[in-house]
Amino acid sequence: MTPAFAVPTIDITAFRTDADDTARAAVAAAIDTACREVGFMQIVGHGIPDDAIAGLTGALDEFFALPLEVKKRYRRSTSENRGYSPPRSESLSLSLGLPTANQMNDFYEAFIVGTQSADFPELDLPASSYAANNWPDAAPGFRPAIDTYFAHAQQLSRILLRAFTAALHLPADHFDTLTDHSIDALKMNNYALPEGELRLDGDMTGMGAHTDFGILTILWADRVPGLQVLDKHGHWHDVQPAEDALLINLGDAMARWTNDRWMSTIHRVDPPIINGHIRRRRSAAFFFDGNHDAVIEPLPGTLAPGEQGYPPITVAENITAKVAGLKGVATPAPTARETARVLAATPT
Template sequence: MNNDKPTAFSVPVVDISAYVQDGTPAEREKVAKAMDDACSTVGFIQVTGHGIDDSVTDGLASAMDDFFGLDLESKKGYKVEGANRGYTAPKTESLSLSAGVEAASRMNDFFEAYNVGVEARSFTDLDLDEGDYGVNVWPQIEGYRDRVQTYFAEASRVAYTLTSIFADALGLESDFFDRITDHSIDVLRMNNYALPPGTEVTLDGDLTGMGEHTDFGIVTVLWADQVRGLQVLGRDGAWNDVSPADGALLINLGDLTARLTNDRWMSTLHRVKPPVVNGTIERRRSAAFFRDGNADAVISTLPSHLEYDNGMAYEPILVTDHIAAKLAGSRGGKLNAAAVREAARLREAATR
């Protein structure tokens, strides 16, 4: 029997309810094994059994609608200079620069976004730099803050559950990820893929909703509309469409987890190519919760994974330095020269 026949790309589905609902050791072992298989083959996972109620995601979606429905000038009033917070207008970022690749046109990603996150002052017993964590600004919209913070807390819980599964899947101490995330740089980025009315765009061109990139940190928890647009770069070098299943969250690994595992668990490259329907761009919303790790944590390749990637381990890196280099690319327009492996995968895909 020939087992070399290529198979269609798919995102594995992992039910994590055994960790959410205190399952048996055998049930948890099964989940950890499934997670290891998913992370080592695709790097994107459809997660079910996460325990976030529909009312929470509905509240998040309505808060996003309320804010992104404002006129552009009102939204620009919530822009925060030099910080990973507040409003980002269309065509002011270029995510591919964070992955070490020049975009055809710089700062051309047409999504708009709003960022909130954990603040340094939340950790009263630590002397943390606001430059790493940021200070939130909240739109003056009734109920906005409560709806967003309710979802933020739930996404944070899911991220914690996932890193517990990761520790078991990798054979690590149960508190391994706790030690590098107990004052993590956590950010919720709410994205809207629809150009403001009156914006000129060439619909037959190569539109970029969000450029090719990897996520920066440890794990990303993504809620998204079931509207096509998200594409994931498979290990065969082809781009594949991905949309969340009913009730599922999309989970992907960040660069720091890839560094820990020496790319056995890869930080998968992805992008958003906006769908065009009847000559107009179909609206798409997503909200990405990033667990990026403690600013002062040093990330090194795990001793158990030194033999992967031909024995060429990543150099240890301070989380704050890694995040700064990535943000300087996406938001500052500076090519991230340190993203060597990501750039190589993108260039290889471009030749196929």
């Protein structure tokens, strides 16, 4: 029998307001439980206005409705994680070092924007981590709407980090110097393809099994089936956001910092396929990754005497290896724990 599984819903209003310590402690405890047992949660009371989310969805529709040849003008390079990715140009399972029968088999298309070196003129930041955005002038309403949503997501990510810090019983400012020029990125995904352009077959997936790379991810998604989460027992579970909720999951940086006390949960996307075509699904994942030069190593108190934790690695080194893998440029050294979990998972 498949074990019971649920993504908890947490109201984070206490960390957005002047709530008392008791209210904040209750939220922090709920977050700690979710991060230890599931690695995913959905939050309400997040404070992102309805009109900002409506602007986001309108921007997605405006850009992804463009002809493919127009969208390809904004194609991102293998060295810079900004711009457009056509269908079958990535395979996220490669970021775990997992083999695939058809190497570039993820059929979603995507557009990524993020923080740039120009956003921090006082710092000498590498373009490889803080590349310039390639805004699509063919979709004039896209940039203003995305700028608005991006700013709200940045603010929310820092509120969540305060809640995470409380949940880990760390000083409130512990992560401040690790995130004051954070690599933030918004990846907008579209799982609908024009009629006749591509017929899907059994060798393809929407988005392959993977973990996220940084501290946390804020996910807005249509309430359409597709997202699946791998539990600790090796079973896949369907997950859909509740009305007005945002899904939150942890990335590899936070799992490494906590020595896997908190889970960077493996997930994938497989929208329903009907007569060889898929039911349209949109999503937008905001990645809060931390400073490029922040060192990820176990936090104080997370290692037992004599226990060997993850070796130190910078945020940029981790992201670079995984992005290269998913683009097929290079396959990173697999993270044994993650790879073994996916290979042992019960098929659905």
